[in-house]
Amino acid sequence: MRRRPVVAGNWKMYGSRAANASLVAGVLSGLAPRALRNVEVVVCPPFVYAAELSPQLQSANVGLGAQDVCAEAVQGAFTGEVAATMLREVGCSHVIIGHSERRALYAETDELVGRKTLSALAVGLTPIICVGELWEERDSGRTYEVLGHQLSAVLQTLDSDPAGLAGLDRCILAYEPVWAIGTGRTATPGQAQDVHAFIRGLISSRDAKIAQSVRVLYGGSVKPSNARELFEMSDVDGGLIGGASLKAEDFVAIVAAAELGSERTSCC
Numbered sequence: 001m002r003r004r005p006v007v008a009g010n011w012k013m014y015g016s017r018a019a020n021a022s023l024v025a026g027v028l029s030g031l032a033p034r035a036l037r038n039v040e041v042v043v044c045p046p047f048v049y050a051a052e053l054s055p056q057l058q059s060a061n062v063g064l065g066a067q068d069v070c071a072e073a074v075q076g077a078f079t080g081e082v083a084a085t086m087l088r089e090v091g092c093s094h095v096i097i098g099h100s101e102r103r104a105l106y107a108e109t110d111e112l113v114g115r116k117t118l119s120a121l122a123v124g125l126t127p128i129i130c131v132g133e134l135w136e137e138r139d140s141g142r143t144y145e146v147l148g149h150q151l152s153a154v155l156q157t158l159d160s161d162p163a164g165l166a167g168l169d170r171c172i173l174a175y176e177p178v179w180a181i182g183t184g185r186t187a188t189p190g191q192a193q194d195v196h197a198f199i200r201g202l203i204s205s206r207d208a209k210i211a212q213s214v215r216v217l218y219g220g221s222v223k224p225s226n227a228r229e230l231f232e233m234s235d236v237d238g239g240l241i242g243g244a245s246l247k248a249e250d251f252v253a254i255v256a257a258a259e260l261g262s263e264r265t266s267c268c
């Protein structure tokens with residue numbers, strides 16, 4: 001099955017009004033209209049900049065993502081949190097959930113990741129759910145055990161929702177090995193493919209149709225020089241890009257690599 005690739009830029013806690021304006025201008029002028037038709041492109045700035053970037057991105061057909069969302073479905077006394085409804089109101093279409101930095105630095109649990117997924121889905125946001133193992137876990141042969149645990153927690157939460165597992169069809173998954181994030185050390189295409197196939201297999205044991213349609217992105221030191229070989233893997237449907245999304249030229253080149261990957265899939 002042909003899946004439309006996604007390239008999402010996670011700006012993390014970088015940016016300023018001036019830097020964002022020049023980055024967005026560079027990205028929008030560099031993206032070919034054809035690439036935008038073939039690839040779903042998403043930009044995820046820090047919360048405070050989302051509203052002002054929204055009109056420009058929307059008119060260029062580029063998605064706007066947040067980097068986190070509150071798990072509470074109803075607004076209330078949750079100082080510092082941002083509700084899914086608020087993200088929708090300022091124009092967000094996507095939201096990153098369970099990034100390893102949030103899991104490691106802010107103690108986010110699998111259970112919380114599940115609840116955040118439900119709160120995003122409830123208002124029509126597309127969750128980009130991140131999973132990934134530490135180097136010690138890979139080194140001791142526990143990669144699949146760890147990923148299976150992270151993913152099963154999300155599936156279990158979806159099961160508890162009236163919509164059930166159908167919600168997963170509206171999610172994007174991202175495999176981000178923690179040891180590859182910001183380290184310059186990328187997973188090999190073979191390593192990425194193995195894990196992506198494992199993720200799809202695990203979903204398939206619950207719902208074969210969703211397993212075929214859900215997009216699974218790779219994240220971790222993706223650069224213009226390695227994007228194409230990663231995106232050519234049959235179960236890699238694009239990337240979640242950190243550092244390279246802060247350079248317009250690099251981000252545009254990575255989108256172009258995803259477009260080439262998608263052409264390859266559709267022609268063969």
Ligand code: 13P
Nearest residue numbers: 010181182220221242243
């Ligand atoms: P890098 O591309 O900087 O390794 O970051 C990946 C990432 O964490 C994207 O969410």
